[in-house]
């Protein structure tokens with residue numbers, strides 16, 4: 001079960017060439033962040049993954065099947081796409097109906113739907129809003145309802161377009177807990193993200209895009225070490241890595257924990273220098 005892009009091009013109806021010559025592969029259970037400046041083609045690539053868009057050239061395959069040969073609804077069973085704006089996705093009058101919808105259209109057993117909805121509602125933190133109209137709850141809750149509505153269908157891949165936008169710190173922590181649970185159960189996660197600290201701390205692979213093409217793929221450490229990739233994608237390192245870079249600290253510093261370790265190490269070297277080696 002792999003998502004594969006082979007020489008993929010996509011042109012919108014008005015003639016905008018949003019993607020050209022895009023190649024990459026997303027393995028089952030992977031945790032991938034797509035980064036790049038506005039208009040780089042991230043959302044277009046994400047929509048091609050679950051067949052919301054079909055390529056004009058090249059091939060997108062999910063589990064070996066070209067997305068042009070199956071319906072979007074069929075692909076969505078395997079690859080779920082969470083819209084950047086939950087209002088583009090939510091359409092039921094109650095949160096609990098929204099969560100149950102996928103189970104109902106797929107003919108899940110009612111007791112199974114009830115149990116799954118209860119488990120997912122707790123995971124995404126919307127239990128106290130079950131009877132509310134999704135339109136009446138705060139944006140962060142709407143985002144979690146939209147996510148939960150897809151998780152009920154147990155997709156093999158979850159594609160999220162800017163999930164951290166509009167979330168406060170507890171919301172961000174909850175998102176990380178949800179991603180960790182999904183990873184533990186083998187679900188692949190692809191996230192478009194402008195928050196490089198979130199990318200550094202929560203993903204194992206990065207696809208860096210610019211102007212409709214993939215500039216580089218690699219681990220966050222590889223991508224955030226490469227000045228030319230960052231310049232081409234107009235992306236800044238996470239703050240901790242940027243600070244370490246400006247202070248000319250060792251290049252292995254990417255997170256605040258790395259900064260702390262480096263400062264502790266240099267402080268202890270400094271103490272040894274002042275006091276001499278410890279007596280035995």
Ligand SMILES: Nc1ncnc2c1ncn2[C@@H]1O[C@H](COP(=O)(O)OP(=O)(O)OP(=O)(O)O)[C@@H](O)[C@H]1O
Nearest residue numbers: 012013014016018037038039040041042043044045
């Ligand atoms: N519906 C559309 N019709 C025409 N052009 C579009 C459409 N949607 C996107 N584009 C164009 O396609 C290119 C890629 O857009 P896309 O939305 O995929 O970028 P993105 O990397 O997701 O950007 P952002 O970070 O702003 O969300 C841009 O030039 C954009 O203006």
Ligand SMILES: [Mg+2]
Nearest residue numbers: 042043044161
């Ligand atoms: Mg986008």
